[in-house]
Amino acid sequence: MENLNFFKRKSLELDKNDSLNNFRNYFYSESDLIYFDGNSLGRLPKSTIDETNEVIRNQWGRDLIQSWNKHWFKLINDTTIHLSEMFQCNPSEVFVGESTSNNLYKVIDSLAQTKKFNTIITDSLNFPSDIYIIEEICSRNNLRFEFLKYNNDIECEIDRLKNTIQNNPNSIISLSLVSYKSSYCYPYRALNELCEKNNCELVWDLSHAAGALNLNLKKDKFSFAVGCTYKFLNGGPGSPAFIFVSKEKIKSINSTIRGWFGHSKPFDFNLKYEQSDSMEKFRSGTPHILSLSTLPSSLSITNEASIKNIDTKRILMIKYFSEMFDNLLVNRGFTYESPNHSEIGSHISISHNESWRICKSLLKPKSGNKFIVDYRPDRFLRIAITPLYSSYHDLYLFVERLMIIIDKNEYLMHDNSKNIVP
Numbered sequence: 001m002e003n004l005n006f007f008k009r010k011s012l013e014l015d016k017n018d019s020l021n022n023f024r025n026y027f028y029s030e031s032d033l034i035y036f037d038g039n040s041l042g043r044l045p046k047s048t049i050d051e052t053n054e055v056i057r058n059q060w061g062r063d064l065i066q067s068w069n070k071h072w073f074k075l076i077n078d079t080t081i082h083l084s085e086m087f088q089c090n091p092s093e094v095f096v097g098e099s100t101s102n103n104l105y106k107v108i109d110s111l112a113q114t115k116k117f118n119t120i121i122t123d124s125l126n127f128p129s130d131i132y133i134i135e136e137i138c139s140r141n142n143l144r145f146e147f148l149k150y151n152n153d154i155e156c157e158i159d160r161l162k163n164t165i166q167n168n169p170n171s172i173i174s175l176s177l178v179s180y181k182s183s184y185c186y187p188y189r190a191l192n193e194l195c196e197k198n199n200c201e202l203v204w205d206l207s208h209a210a211g212a213l214n215l216n217l218k219k220d221k222f223s224f225a226v227g228c229t230y231k232f233l234n235g236g237p238g239s240p241a242f243i244f245v246s247k248e249k250i251k252s253i254n255s256t257i258r259g260w261f262g263h264s265k266p267f268d269f270n271l272k273y274e275q276s277d278s279m280e281k282f283r284s285g286t287p288h289i290l291s292l293s294t295l296p297s298s299l300s301i302t303n304e305a306s307i308k309n310i311d312t313k314r315i316l317m318i319k320y321f322s323e324m325f326d327n328l329l330v331n332r333g334f335t336y337e338s339p340n341h342s343e344i345g346s347h348i349s350i351s352h353n354e355s356w357r358i359c360k361s362l363l364k365p366k367s368g369n370k371f372i373v374d375y376r377p378d379r380f381l382r383i384a385i386t387p388l389y390s391s392y393h394d395l396y397l398f399v400e401r402l403m404i405i406i407d408k409n410e411y412l413m414h415d416n417s418k419n420i421v422p
C-alpha cells in the first residue's frame with residue numbers, strides 16, 4: 001500500500017514533466033476553486049471575456065447589421081475549420097450550430113425519411129434526451145423502436161448489441177460514444193465496421209468525447225455524428241453544437257427542418273425551397289452569433305495543445321487517480337464505478353453511500369479549497385479529467401480532501417436536500 005505522501009511526490013513529478021501544464025493559464029479561475037465538474041460545462045477561456053466584449057460593443061453595438069458581412073458569416077467557416085482539424089476530417093463534413101438534441105433529431109429524422117430503414121436501435125446507456133428523440137421519430141415514422149436495457153448502468157453488453165445489429169439489417173443505431181454516467185467508451189471502430197457490413201447507419205453522440213479523445217473520424221469510418229462544444233471544448237453555456245456527416249453520405253440525406261438558412265440561396269428569398277447541398281442544409285435558422293463568436297478561439301486552445309497530447313495526458317491522469325483510489329479510497333467506502341481505465345472517456349464515476357452529502361462537503365469546506373464535481377442519480381460522483389486545465393496535483397488534493405471528509409465525518413454536517421445542480 002502506498003501512502004498519501006507517495007502520491008503527493010508523484011503528482012509534483014508528473015506535473016513537472018507535463019508538456020500541457022501551461023495551458024491552464026489560458027483559462028480564468030478563482031484561486032481556491034478546483035474544478036472537476038464531470039464534465040457538464042468546461043472552464044471559461046480568458047479569450048472569451050475580451051471577445052464577448054468586442055462582439056457586443058463593436059460588432060453588435062457599432063457595426064450592427066453590417067457585422068454579418070464583416071465578421072459573422074466568416075465565423076461559421078472558422079469554427080468548422082477548427083473542429084475538422086480536431087476530428088481529422090474535412091471542414092465540408094462539419095456543421096456548427098443549434099443544440100445537440102436538435103441536431104440529433106435532424107440527422108436521425110433525415111435518415112428515417114430515406115425510407116431505407118425499418119428499425120432504430122439504442123440502449124440504456126444513452127443520454128435521456130437522445131432516447132426521447134429516437135422514440136418520437138419511431139412513432140412518427142412507423143419504425144420499430146429497439147431499446148436494449150442492460151442489466152447495469154455501467155457497461156454495454158457488447159455481444160448483445162452486436163447480435164442485435166446483425167439480426168436487424170437496415171437499421172439506424174444511435175449511441176453515445178462515451179456514456180454520460182459511467183464513462184464507458186464503445187469499441188467504435190468495430191461497431192462502425194459492423195454497421196457498414198449490415199446496411200445500418202450508426203449515429204454517434206460525441207458530446208462526452210469531443211475534445212477529450214483522439215478521434216479520427218475518417219480513419220475510424222464514422223458516417224454520422226453529433227455533439228456539443230460546452231463540455232471538453234470549453235465553448236460556454238449553451239454554445240453551438242455540431243454535426244458530422246462523411247462526404248460520401250452528405251448528398252444521401254435532406255434535413256427535415258426546412259428553414260431559410262438551409263436554403264441554397266437564403267438571401268434570394270425564393271418562395272420555393274431548394275435545399276443547400278452542403279452541410280449548411282442543417283441550419284434551420286439564424287446562427288447564435290454571441291456564443292459562436294468566441295468558439296474559434298476556445299477551439300484553438302485544444303488544437304494548439306493537440307488532441308493527441310490531450311488524450312495521452314487523459315490516460316495518464318486516469319491511471320494516477322485509479323492508483324490513488326485503490327490505495328486510499330476503497331477502504332473508505334468508495335466504489336470505482338467506471339469500467340477499466342482503457343475503456344473509458346474523460347470522466348471517472350465513483351460512488352459512496354453518502355455520495356450526495358460528500359458532494360456538498362466538497363463544495364462547502366470550512367477552510368481551504370472548494371471542489372466542484374458532478375452528482376448524477378442515484379449514486380454517481382462524476383470527476384472530469386480535463387488535461388487542459390487540471391494538474392496531477394489537483395487530483396492529489398481532491399483525494400486528500402475526500403479522505404478528510406470521510407475520516408472526520410464532515411458529510412454529517414449536511415442534510416440530504418438537493419438543488420438542481422450541486
Ligand SMILES: Cc1ncc(COP(=O)(O)O)c(C=O)c1O
Nearest residue numbers: 099100101127129176180207228
Ligand atoms: C451525451 C449528451 N447528449 C445530448 C445532450 C443534450 O445536449 P443539448 O442540451 O445541447 O441538446 C447532452 C447534454 O448534456 C449530453 O450529455
